[in-house]
Every structure is written in C-alpha cells, then in structure tokens.
Amino acid sequence: MQAAVRLGNGLIMHQRDVPIPSPTEPGQVRVKVHAAGTNPVDYKLPKLVAGPIAGIDVAGVVDAVAPGAPPGAAFDVGDEVFGFATGGSVAEYALADASKLASKPETMTFVDAAAMPTAYVTSYQALFEHGEMRPGARVLIIGASGGCGLAACQLAAAGGAAEIVAVCSSRNAQLCADAGATEAFDYADDERMQELLTRRFDLVYDAASGSGAGEDYRGFGMDVLAEPRGRRVAINGGFGEWFATLTGWGRGERDRLMLTRQDGEELTKIVELLGGEPSPVIDRVFELDLSGVNLGFARQKSRRARGKIVIKVV
Structure with missing residues (x-):
C-alpha cells in the first residue's frame, strides 16, 4: 500500500510498497483510509517511538475486524468511522482500537472528519x-x-x-x-x-x-x-x-x-456539543502521493497553516 513513512530527523516521504496491516488484537479494526489529518507530533516524535508510518488522525471505512470479535462489537465491516489510528494513519489502510474511534456523522465529509480527532x-x-x-x-x-x-x-x-x-x-x-x-x-x-x-x-x-x-x-x-x-x-x-x-x-x-487522552466516546460528545454538524477549519488538502506528502508536511512544519492540513487518500 501507499503510505507516508518516517525516515528520521523529522523527514517524512511517500512510499508505495508498505505492507498492509492486519488487525490481530482484541478490539482492533482495520480502516480503509479515506482521509488523514496531520499534526506537529507526526514529525516531532522519533520513528522508534511513533512507528514507521506518520499520522494519528484517521477517517474511513472499517474493512476488517480482529478475529474473535463478538456479535454486536463496537464496529462492523462497512461502518464509517473517524478517530485515532494505531501505528500511523497517512496510508491506504490503518489499524485502530475500536475504543478510539467514533461513528462519522453522515453529513460530514471524510476530509472534515479527519481534521477533528487530535x-x-x-x-x-x-x-x-x-x-x-x-x-x-x-x-x-x-x-x-x-x-x-x-x-x-x-x-x-x-x-x-x-x-x-x-x-x-x-x-x-x-x-x-x-x-x-x-x-x-x-x-x-x-x-x-x-x-x-x-x-x-x-x-x-x-x-x-x-x-x-x-x-x-x-x-x-x-x-x-x-x-x-x-x-x-x-x-x-x-x-x-x-x-x-x-x-x-x-x-x-x-x-x-496536559497530555491528550485518545478517546472515541469523547469525539461523539464533541459532535453533539457542536450540534451534530462540526465544521473544522481546513487549511489545505493534499493527495497521498509524492508531491502531496512532501507539500503537506512542509506546510505543517511551516507553522503558517490556518486550521488543519489533511491528506486525502480516496
């Protein structure tokens, strides 16, 4: 799959041959990513701490769940979600703990949803x-x-x-x-x-x-x-x-x-507080390709973004 990969020293580049992850742990799901939001922590945290793939904020569609998930589990294949990815979000697929995801409001675009979590x-x-x-x-x-x-x-x-x-x-x-x-x-x-x-x-x-x-x-x-x-x-x-x-x-x-506590239920509360129709301010949207990854993270590092930067995947 395509992904934005950390090289070290704050450098992030587009790569095409990254293995697609599989959900293996209880409560874990895989998301087919439609959009991913960027944050300063994406380039500030070292690869050894944050993992090889950049990104935390994710919005997309659940396409696989960990084996043994009970009926009526938090999310099923086909559910539209947004929240916090585990192991990187700026990629075609991302893993996430179901407790760190929320249902995406039907009226929200994936780009807007990806701008919200962090x-x-x-x-x-x-x-x-x-x-x-x-x-x-x-x-x-x-x-x-x-x-x-x-x-x-x-x-x-x-x-x-x-x-x-x-x-x-x-x-x-x-x-x-x-x-x-x-x-x-x-x-x-x-x-x-x-x-x-x-x-x-x-x-x-x-x-x-x-x-x-x-x-x-x-x-x-x-x-x-x-x-x-x-x-x-x-x-x-x-x-x-x-x-x-x-x-x-x-x-x-x-x-x-403070340290942020990644919490899917809190995302749901936020949507409710904002009247069910949040409108995050988007600075710019880039594509998941060589140019988009380079320009997107350069814009993030510039500290001149007015609102959120989003990488559009689908």
Missing part, C-alpha cells in the same frame, strides 16, 4: 476537563489560529463562554472570529498585548508556548488569570515543565500541562 479532543479536554470551563467563563486562547486554537474557539462558544479572546496574527483575526472568538489581539502588537495584561480570565488555553519556535507565554498566561480559581492549560512545554508535570513536582492546580 485538535478537537485535545481542546475539549483542555477546556472542560483540565480548565473546568463553565458557561459564562472568560477564556483566552493563545495560538488561536492553529488547528487546536480554532477548535477551542468553536468549543468554547458552544460551551457558553461569555468572552473568547484570541491571540493570533492580525491577518487571522477574522478567521478566529468566524470560529467563535469575540475579540482578537495581535501578538506582534506590543501596545495591544500590554492592554491585554490588564484583563483577567477564568481560563487561559495556551496552544502556542513550546511549539518549537521559542514562544513562551507561560508567564503572560499566569499574569492574566482571575483569582482565585483561574487556570492556565498548555499543550506544549519545555523539558522542565514536562518533568514537573509527569512527576507532580513544582506545578500547582492553576498551571497545567
């Missing part, structure tokens, strides 16, 4: 689990025009936030507003950012710090937290922050660095 589940958990967002909350989203940031704008709006303030470039302000932001601040405008420091927020969702270009909004995010229960939730951090998070040393309840 960005939306990460943002949902950041806002509602780690951040304990409630209706009427004042929410600040840093890095609002990326995949996670735009998902957070939509989810915060659907969850009843009173204020959704986006930190993004000036050219992306309208994009964030269309996704639900009530206000936007240009991170390059020092005067506006100083003005933002006078505001207070119940939740700061930081999708920018530690993303690879030296951004660090941790201090800023803590400075604008409302007392006494405001929280900052980040999805990236340096070694020291990850060490503190994983060991429990040196981090308080108000400053959290």
Whole structure:
C-alpha cells in the first residue's frame, strides 16, 4: 500500500510498497483510509517511538475486524468511522482500537472528519476537563489560529463562554472570529498585548508556548488569570515543565500541562456539543502521493497553516 513513512530527523516521504496491516488484537479494526489529518507530533516524535508510518488522525471505512470479535462489537465491516489510528494513519489502510474511534456523522465529509480527532479532543479536554470551563467563563486562547486554537474557539462558544479572546496574527483575526472568538489581539502588537495584561480570565488555553519556535507565554498566561480559581492549560512545554508535570513536582492546580487522552466516546460528545454538524477549519488538502506528502508536511512544519492540513487518500 501507499503510505507516508518516517525516515528520521523529522523527514517524512511517500512510499508505495508498505505492507498492509492486519488487525490481530482484541478490539482492533482495520480502516480503509479515506482521509488523514496531520499534526506537529507526526514529525516531532522519533520513528522508534511513533512507528514507521506518520499520522494519528484517521477517517474511513472499517474493512476488517480482529478475529474473535463478538456479535454486536463496537464496529462492523462497512461502518464509517473517524478517530485515532494505531501505528500511523497517512496510508491506504490503518489499524485502530475500536475504543478510539467514533461513528462519522453522515453529513460530514471524510476530509472534515479527519481534521477533528487530535485538535478537537485535545481542546475539549483542555477546556472542560483540565480548565473546568463553565458557561459564562472568560477564556483566552493563545495560538488561536492553529488547528487546536480554532477548535477551542468553536468549543468554547458552544460551551457558553461569555468572552473568547484570541491571540493570533492580525491577518487571522477574522478567521478566529468566524470560529467563535469575540475579540482578537495581535501578538506582534506590543501596545495591544500590554492592554491585554490588564484583563483577567477564568481560563487561559495556551496552544502556542513550546511549539518549537521559542514562544513562551507561560508567564503572560499566569499574569492574566482571575483569582482565585483561574487556570492556565498548555499543550506544549519545555523539558522542565514536562518533568514537573509527569512527576507532580513544582506545578500547582492553576498551571497545567496536559497530555491528550485518545478517546472515541469523547469525539461523539464533541459532535453533539457542536450540534451534530462540526465544521473544522481546513487549511489545505493534499493527495497521498509524492508531491502531496512532501507539500503537506512542509506546510505543517511551516507553522503558517490556518486550521488543519489533511491528506486525502480516496
């Protein structure tokens, strides 16, 4: 089969002769991939950790289930699904644990479905689990025009936030507003950012710090937290922050660095929260071929994508 294969050092290339995987473990299914979403982790994680095939987010049709699956199992052959693949998704076929998949809404395209899993589940958990967002909350989203940031704008709006303030470039302000932001601040405008420091927020969702270009909004995010229960939730951090998070040393309840929990049921909840018809923001769609894989991951690495990048397979 065709697949996007990791070579090491962040390099990913198109390859035609990759073996088709077979589901062998209980609860595992094989998906005939129609589309796969890309994420920064695809090129940041080493091959030894993430496996040879790139990609996590998948949308397609179940075409095989592991032997011994009981009648009435979560998914049957022919079911349209989306969620988290195991062992790579940017390929013609992918394996997945059924518990990490959800039924694709009939009204959604496979491309839209492939754009959702990591960005939306990460943002949902950041806002509602780690951040304990409630209706009427004042929410600040840093890095609002990326995949996670735009998902957070939509989810915060659907969850009843009173204020959704986006930190993004000036050219992306309208994009964030269309996704639900009530206000936007240009991170390059020092005067506006100083003005933002006078505001207070119940939740700061930081999708920018530690993303690879030296951004660090941790201090800023803590400075604008409302007392006494405001929280900052980040999805990236340096070694020291990850060490503190994983060991429990040196981090308080108000400053959290999170790891995404891959969860198919949560995807279903997200679809329901968004009224049954999610509309993820797609930056660009590429084909699963030599040019598409090269251009798609180059676009992902550029950090200039406005929304999600998707590789279309079928």
